[in-house]
Amino acid sequence: MNRIRKGDDVIIIAGKDKGRQGTVIRLVDDERLLVEGVNVAKKHQKPDPNRGQGGGIIDKEMPIHISNVMVYNPVTKKGDRIGFKTLEDGRKVRIFKSTQEVVDV
Numbered sequence: 001m002n003r004i005r006k007g008d009d010v011i012i013i014a015g016k017d018k019g020r021q022g023t024v025i026r027l028v029d030d031e032r033l034l035v036e037g038v039n040v041a042k043k044h045q046k047p048d049p050n051r052g053q054g055g056g057i058i059d060k061e062m063p064i065h066i067s068n069v070m071v072y073n074p075v076t077k078k079g080d081r082i083g084f085k086t087l088e089d090g091r092k093v094r095i096f097k098s099t100q101e102v103v104d105v
Contacts, residue, residue, distance in 0.1 A: 005024065031066050032063035073099065
């Protein structure tokens with residue numbers, strides 16, 4: 001079970017975008033993920049008439065290492081560590097370490 005999943009609100013804790021918030025778009029692999037509006041690079045793209053794409057310079061989100069993000073806790077309004085807890089009905093859920101509240105509702 002991963003600590004960070006698609007759809008989580010995260011805050012960047014290191015790098016050029018430190019302090020910015022975004023939503024996880026997708027996990028690229030075990031160590032990298034794409035965050036909406038963070039780590040944006042300019043890409044020069046040639047036109048491709050077969051796909052209907054125009055040419056030009058586009059903004060593209062690049063992967064960021066998972067160690068540079070923390071899950072955003074809306075109660076404390078900060079990034080927070082994630083732990084795991086097994087509920088009495090047998091489900092394993094993610095919790096915020098500081099407040100012991102369940103992340104997954």
